[in-house]
Amino acid sequence: MLSETLFRSEDLPQAERFGAWQDLLSRTHAPMRLTSTHQADFRAQMRLISLGEVTLWPAVFPQLVFLRTPKMIRQSDPEHGHLSLVLNGNAVATWGRTQAHYSDYDFHTNDTSRPYEIVTAEGPISMIGIEVPRAQLSLPWRKVQQAVGQCMSGREGVGALLAQFVTRVTADGSPYGPADAARLGGVLSDLVSTLFASVTDADSALPPETRTRTLVLHVKAFIRRNLHDPELTPASVAAAHYISSSHLHRLFRTEGTTVASYIRDHRLQGARRDLADPALAATPVHVIAFRWGFKDHATFTRAFRAAYGSTPTDCRHGADVSTGGAG
Incomplete structure (x- = not known):
């Protein structure tokens, strides 16, 4: 069984729930400020699944605003590439003058090195977060940053492969043992790198082994x-x-x-x-x-x-x- 931690806000006193949720997201992704129309009685759930250096975090939560400021980045930047697969709900993300809209089976992309604001619609919002450290990605960091805000669908191409992978692993971790975690994290890093490369015309920058492993995943998905x-x-x-x-x-x-x-x-x-x-x-x-x-x-x-x-x-x-x- 994969290492997994469950957080449920309802396990805490009502007055502590929202603060605990903000602390959890700040540790999982990067320090940020949250607001919500549901702060007074916040009901949310998150599972943290460790795959070596990579983290998966399926979550369900009500309306939220996520804010990461330049000051927060100066204070702490883990240099993570981030994706969220939206399973249910809508959101708008803003980076300065750039804005992107997300709905079901879209991938929201981000990195921890730039300021942003994300506003979700009234929930519940259901999503799967993916945190990949810079060192685990097979692309130059500047290419990773160019992928932020790009349109990425979980319904076709590499996006579909990535969506299938994360939904399968988060739905049932019982077929996998602790020894499988790093291998699964490597597969996930390859898929994230390949998806970023596909939207930044950087396929040639991927190492041959990443392209090969992604091709094998494509072939296996086709067979299934x-x-x-x-x-x-x-x-x-x-x-x-x-x-x-x-x-x-x-x-x-x-x-x-x-x-x-x-x-x-x-x-x-x-x-x-x-x-x-x-x-x-x-x-x-x-x-x-x-x-x-x-x-x-x-x-x-x-x-x-x-x-x-x-x-x-x-x-x-x-x-x-x-x-x-x-x-």
Whole structure:
């Protein structure tokens, strides 16, 4: 399980809630001044998830104004690149004469080295904050600062990859152990760097290893989106990403697996979940197999037995099925 700390303002006396929230945000991001129409009875929640040097902080809060002044920057500047994925709500951020508007599945970007004001609409606001120290980013700091205020969507391209990553990790940290934290932080830093590079025309400034790791994430996300397609093959995956099949196979060898194994294992995982779902009890096994891209029932049954040591029918009837090779 990842290291996680939960803050709930309602666990504190009413008079202490807003001050505690301001102190928490100032420690998590950088010193700032907050105001709210709900200061008298402030109800907010935040989870702090440590991924090595990188921090994720999903939060829900009512209307807020965030203010970071030049004096605060002179007093303390941790030099962090920051993103917030807005899950629900609206906000306006201002840096001098520059202004940006945000709504659902937009990324708000910031850095701790410049003054700003952020005003959110009436809440509740739901978001996932990302704090990445300057040293963890694969871009020159001036390029990071050029990304601030740029339009970045969590619905397409690298933004979608980043949104999927942070929502998956914050939704359920149980598959990960403490030893995974630094690795996940490295992946997150690569994605943030690549997103910043994409909006500042700085792709060439990214180290080759960052571009490679991001390409692998793109490919894996593409595979997971298309598992239902029986024509999904290593060749079709390579063609979709304009790379050779040999290049694709090399990428997956560095991951300790093969493209075909990755496709098969994730199809099996999906089928196993459906077989165990009471709501799908009336759906024939062969239909579930077809939904997950298996071309025939016999091939599905052999692969399922090899991975889990049990037949799909046994799994449906409640047999103890290990995670086997599809974990």
